Structures are given as C-alpha cells and as structure tokens.
Amino acid sequence: MELRQLRYFLAVAQELHFGRAAEKVHIAQSPLSRQIRQLEDSLGVKLFNRTRHRVELTEAGRAFIAHARAVLATTEQARQGAVKAAAGLYGRVSIGYTNSAIYTLFPRLLVQHRRTHPQVEIVLRDSLLTPMQIDALIDRKLDIGFLRPPVGNAAIETFVVARQTLLMACPAGHPLLQNEEVDLSRFADQPFVMFSRGLDSALTTTMLRVCHEAGFHPHIEQEVGDVPTMISLVAHGMGVALVPSSAREMEFRGVEFRNIKGVEQELVMAMAWNQEVESPARDSFIKLVKAVVEQE
Numbered sequence: 001m002e003l004r005q006l007r008y009f010l011a012v013a014q015e016l017h018f019g020r021a022a023e024k025v026h027i028a029q030s031p032l033s034r035q036i037r038q039l040e041d042s043l044g045v046k047l048f049n050r051t052r053h054r055v056e057l058t059e060a061g062r063a064f065i066a067h068a069r070a071v072l073a074t075t076e077q078a079r080q081g082a083v084k085a086a087a088g089l090y091g092r093v094s095i096g097y098t099n100s101a102i103y104t105l106f107p108r109l110l111v112q113h114r115r116t117h118p119q120v121e122i123v124l125r126d127s128l129l130t131p132m133q134i135d136a137l138i139d140r141k142l143d144i145g146f147l148r149p150p151v152g153n154a155a156i157e158t159f160v161v162a163r164q165t166l167l168m169a170c171p172a173g174h175p176l177l178q179n180e181e182v183d184l185s186r187f188a189d190q191p192f193v194m195f196s197r198g199l200d201s202a203l204t205t206t207m208l209r210v211c212h213e214a215g216f217h218p219h220i221e222q223e224v225g226d227v228p229t230m231i232s233l234v235a236h237g238m239g240v241a242l243v244p245s246s247a248r249e250m251e252f253r254g255v256e257f258r259n260i261k262g263v264e265q266e267l268v269m270a271m272a273w274n275q276e277v278e279s280p281a282r283d284s285f286i287k288l289v290k291a292v293v294e295q296e
Contacts, residue, residue: 001039001042001043002035003071003072003075004035005035005036005038005039006039006068006071006072007025007072008021008025008027008032008035008036008039009036009039009047009061009064009068010065010068010069010072011024011025011032012032012036012048012055013047013057013061013065016054016055016056016057017055018032018033018036018055036048043060043064045058045060045064046058046060046061047060047061047064048061090119090120090281091120091121091279091280091281092120092121092122092123092281093120093121093122093123093143093144093279093281093282093285094123094125094141094142094143094144095122095123095124095125095142095143095144095145095146095285096124096125096126096128096132096133096136096142096144096145096146096147097124097125097126097128097133097145097146097147098127098128098129098130098133098146098147098148098269099126099127099226099227099228100203100226100227100244100246100247100269101146101269102126103227103244103246103247103249103250104146104161104162104164104246104269105161105162105292105293105296106146106161106269108292109161109288109289109292110122110124112288112292113285113288116288117281117284117285117288120281120284120285125142127225127226128145128147129147129199129200129201130145130147130148130149130151130200130201130202131200133145133146133147133272134147134151134152134153134156134272137155137156137272137273137274138153138155138156138274140274140277143273143277143279143281143282143285144271144272144273144282144285144286145271145272145273146161146269146270146271146272147202147269147270147272148201148202148203148267148268148269148270149202149268149270149272150202151272155274155275155276156272156273156274156275157272157273157274157275158270158271158272159270159271159272159286159289159290159293160268160269160270160293161269161270161271161289161293162246162268162269163266163267163268163269164244164245164246164266164267164268164269165244165245165259165260165263165264165265165266165267166206166207166210166242166243166244166245166260166263166265166267167242167243167244167245167247167248167257167258167259167260168182168184168187168240168241168242168243168257168258168259168260169230169231169234169240169241169242169243169247169255169256169257170234170240170255170256170257170258171234171235171236171237171240171254171255171256172235172253172254172255172256173256174240174256176190177256177258179258180258180259181258181259181260181261182258182259182260182261183260183261183262184210184211184214184260184261184262184263185214185215185216187218187240188214188215188216188218189219190219190239190240191219191220191221191238191239191240192218192219192220192221192239192240192241192242193220193221193222193223193224193230193233193234193238193239193240193241194207194218194220194222194223194224194230194241194242195207195223195224195225195230196223196224196225197223198223199225203244203267206265206267207242209265210242210260210263210265211242213263214263221238221239222238222239227243227244227247227250228250230243231243231247231250231252231255232252234255235252235253235254235255236254237254242260243257244267245267271286271289273286
C-alpha cells in the first residue's frame with residue numbers, strides 16, 4: 001500500500017468516475033485504474049463495483065474512506081513536523097546561564113523567542129558558572145550557555161551579548177562615596193564581599209586583578225556564590241564589593257553604586273554553543289539573539 005494509492009482511492013470515491021478522478025489527480029485513467037486494482041489486491045478486498053456505466057463503492061470501500069483520510073492526515077502532520085524541526089520552529093533547546101545574565105537582555109531574548117517560536121520548548125538551567133557551562137556544552141547536556149569568557153575550548157563558539165564595567169557597591173552613606181567616581185586604592189583597608197575563589201569564576205579573577213592593579217590585595221570578609229547575595233550583604237553593612245554594572249538593575253535598599261576611576265576593565269557576557277553539534281532549534285535561537293544584539 002502506497003500513500004499515492006490512498007489519494008487515488010479518495011479521488012475515485014469522491015467522483016465515482018475514473019475519468020474525472022484521473023484528471024483530479026493529474027494522471028491518465030489507465031494508470032489510475034491499475035493503482036486502484038493494486039490497492040485492492042494489497043488489502044484483499046474489493047473497494048469499487050465497476051460496470052460499463054457506473055462506479056459504486058462497496059461496503060469495504062465506504063469503510064475504508066475514513067481510514068485513508070486519517071492515514072493521509074497523519075502523514076501530512078508528520079511531514080509538517082519534520083519541516084518545522086528542520087527550520088528550527090519545533091524542538092527543544094536547553095539553556096544554561098550565570099545568574100548575572102538575568103540582569104542583561106537575556107530575559108528579553110527569551111520572551112521574544114517564545115513569541116516567534118512558540119513550539120520550541122526552552123529548558124532553563126540557572127546558577128551555572130562558566131566552567132560548568134563549558135563542560136555541559138561539551139557533554140551535550142546544554143545547547144546554549146550565557147557565560148563570561150574566556151572559554152578555552154576550540155569547540156565552543158561565542159557571541160558577545162553584553163559589555164559591562166565594574167562598579168563599586170557600598171552601604172548607603174559610606175564615607176568614601178562623596179564623589180560620582182571613587183578611587184579604588186582608597187578601599188584597600190575595607191572589608192570586601194567577593195565571589196568564592198573556589199568557584200573558578202571569571203568575575204572573581206577580574207575583581208582580584210583590578211585590586212592588585214590598584215596596589216592591594218583585598219581583605220575578603222565573606223565569599224558568596226552570586227551577585228544578589230553579594231549586594232544584599234553590602235546593603236546590610238558587611239563590606240563593599242566590586243560588581244558588574246548590570247547590578248544597578250537590582251532593586252536593593254541600603255546600597256549605592258559608583259563608577260571606579262581609571263578602571264576600564266570590561267566584563268563580557270557571551271552566548272556560547274558547541275559548534276560540533278547540529279541543532280536547527282538551537283541555531284534559530286542563536287540567529288534571533290544575533291539579530292537583537294546587532295539592533296541594540
């Protein structure tokens with residue numbers, strides 16, 4: 001049994017005339033008749049009663065109509081599903097991200113993708129630092145990561161989605177916040193709240209580097225695992241902190257931010273993916289992100 005035979009059968013069943021049915025399906029009458037006979041042979045039943053002047057459906061033929069339509073409809077759904085999957089309009093994309101990505105355009109990208117690709121399931125995995133995301137991308141447990149470079153693996157391709165600077169976060173009313181810009185070296189004797197050095201975070205490396213360039217090693221009062229916790233502790237007076245400029249988006253009372261004089265260290269947030277993996281759904285997400293970022 002072939003799909004074309006089902007289409008031919010339905011045409012004859014509707015027209016009850018082999019000539020008109022042949023015109024409808026754009027083949028000659030003789031091949032149409034032959035395909036119907038082959039269908040009947042494969043089914044082992046007679047679908048039509050034929051005379052010189054008329055064509056009638058048998059009981060088996062009438063019963064077969066609904067089944068033939070169902071098979072063709074299911075086949076068309078499968079075809080459309082395959083086409084959508086190949087075009088990245090259907091499927092599943094797993095995305096990991098460092099928590100500070102939430103304060104960039106990352107949420108807007110997710111919303112826009114949902115509007116344009118409603119049949120693509122997005123699975124989010126939060127609180128993943130860069131090394132964890134790289135491992136997951138290599139192991140094919142993630143499709144996309146939002147992380148802070150460098151990545152240090154040739155298989156991982158990146159695209160910058162946000163560029164930020166470092167800010168000084170201090171408890172409100174701190175005596176060193178008299179100007180719009182602060183001199184980092186003046187904070188040498190201040191207690192710092194900082195990312196845990198055991199997390200192997202690119203942000204930790206950057207924070208320590210700028211402190212060393214300012215001539216001191218920070219006195220670390222408390223290590224934490226994310227920026228919101230860092231800022232919350234600062235707001236409650238535990239110490240000061242170096243944070244990404246996206247931290248201004250966090251609505252914490254009791255904390256003030258200042259630009260740092262002479263510190264031009266750039267913090268990059270990048271989208272990353274394993275270029276050795278093929279995924280149309282993932283590629284559609286990447287294409288959308290690039291288009292949005294380039295319009296910024």
